[in-house]
Amino acid sequence: MADKAQLPLDLTQVKKAVQALQAFLKSKTSGETLLLDDTDNISLLFTLWKIPRRAQTIRIPLPHGQRTDTEEICLFTRDEPKMTSEQTQRFYKRLLEEKGVKNVSEIIPYNALKKEYKPFEAKRRLLGNFDLFLSDERIRRLLPSHLGKHFYLRKKEPLCVNLQSKHLARDINRVIQGTSIKVNNKGSCCMVRVAHSGMTADEVTENIEATVQTVVAKLRTKGPMVKVIHLKSPTSVALPIYTSDLKHLALVEEEQEKAKKKTESSNKKGRKNASTKTAESPAGGKEKLMDEEEEEIPLLVPIETPRKKAKLEKSSQKRKLVKASKPAAAKKGKKTPNKGVKNGGKTKAKVRKQARKSK
Numbered sequence: 001m002a003d004k005a006q007l008p009l010d011l012t013q014v015k016k017a018v019q020a021l022q023a024f025l026k027s028k029t030s031g032e033t034l035l036l037d038d039t040d041n042i043s044l045l046f047t048l049w050k051i052p053r054r055a056q057t058i059r060i061p062l063p064h065g066q067r068t069d070t071e072e073i074c075l076f077t078r079d080e081p082k083m084t085s086e087q088t089q090r091f092y093k094r095l096l097e098e099k100g101v102k103n104v105s106e107i108i109p110y111n112a113l114k115k116e117y118k119p120f121e122a123k124r125r126l127l128g129n130f131d132l133f134l135s136d137e138r139i140r141r142l143l144p145s146h147l148g149k150h151f152y153l154r155k156k157e158p159l160c161v162n163l164q165s166k167h168l169a170r171d172i173n174r175v176i177q178g179t180s181i182k183v184n185n186k187g188s189c190c191m192v193r194v195a196h197s198g199m200t201a202d203e204v205t206e207n208i209e210a211t212v213q214t215v216v217a218k219l220r221t222k223g224p225m226v227k228v229i230h231l232k233s234p235t236s237v238a239l240p241i242y243t244s245d246l247k248h249l250a251l252v253e254e255e256q257e258k259a260k261k262k263t264e265s266s267n268k269k270g271r272k273n274a275s276t277k278t279a280e281s282p283a284g285g286k287e288k289l290m291d292e293e294e295e296e297i298p299l300l301v302p303i304e305t306p307r308k309k310a311k312l313e314k315s316s317q318k319r320k321l322v323k324a325s326k327p328a329a330a331k332k333g334k335k336t337p338n339k340g341v342k343n344g345g346k347t348k349a350k351v352r353k354q355a356r357k358s359k
Contacts, residue, residue, distance in 0.1 A: 007226060017241050022204075041195075043193050046229055048189070056183040063206050064203040066195050072130045073132045092107050095163070133159070
């Protein structure tokens with residue numbers, strides 16, 4: 001854990017990379033973007049030595065806010081008892097004004113979210129109208145089923161806030177001006193937004209340092225994990241600001257060898273158990289296994305499997321039984337009508353004789 005506590009960053013090199021990126025972004029800006037006062041996001045790209053076993057989300061407090069005042073923020077709240085959706089909206093607006101929160105531009109209660117934003121087009125419009133979404137922590141488990149997968153695919157899922165906190169303004173500002181990174185267990189790269197192009201070079205470098213140290217400290221892995229760190233914007237090339245030493249590579253190789261040895265030992269144990277089970281006779285005694293190689297069977301020789309033999313034997317037995325039963329049934333069928341005729345004839349003759357005698 002000691003080597004994970006801090007990562008040696010060369011701040012002078014980081015500042016040079018930030019200045020180069022800012023100069024590139026200024027050269028790409030046109031008159032229209034300057035009039036609209038648009039800014040580009042500045043992000044850090046982390047490349048890890050190996051893929052983590054579990055996914056993780058790390059929240060990072062930044063010394064300088066990385067969001068502009070023009071960004072739109074939406075807050076999802078719970079429904080207050082004995083209040084309509086409009087009344088709950090007014091209630092939370094007053095609460096935020098009293099606590100000194102001015103960044104939230106829209107408040108949507110949970111009941112209004114279910115009714116008004118049920119169609120797909122309404123959800124898509126809601127997703128495009130706001131840059132950041134916040135939610136009351138009391139309803140955070142209910143939101144995914146109503147928001148849909150597009151909020152999570154575009155990484156705009158709502159961040160939880162405790163609206164019952166005594167220091168509400170401080171907590172909300174930390175969430176809004178801070179950032180978060182998602183370490184995925186499906187790849188070795190992850191990206192986090194750190195600043196925007198309207199900030200100074202010193203502010204960007206301080207945000208970068210705070211982000212790197214918190215990520216390294218909160219990663220749930222053993223040993224050194226960060227391989228390379230790049231600085232980039234959506235339209236620029238990735239600029240490297242940190243590369244790890246080859247010592248870390250040796251440590252990673254040692255860990256991989258240990259993992260291979262563990263898997264090999266487990267496989268050997270499984271093979272030994274399987275061999276002992278096959279070597280046991282039905283009486284319970286153990287027989288010696290033969291190490292001789294089996295002779296190769298030529299391809300032209302037909303091979304009959306035990307299943308095919310059993311099927312052939314069953315079919316032959318059925319044929320014999322059918323042949324044996326047919327003549328017996330035929331004989332019985334011939335005898336029965338003859339007996340019936342004889343019996344019938346005898347009875348008719350007796351009846352005629354009795355009728356003659358009575359006359």
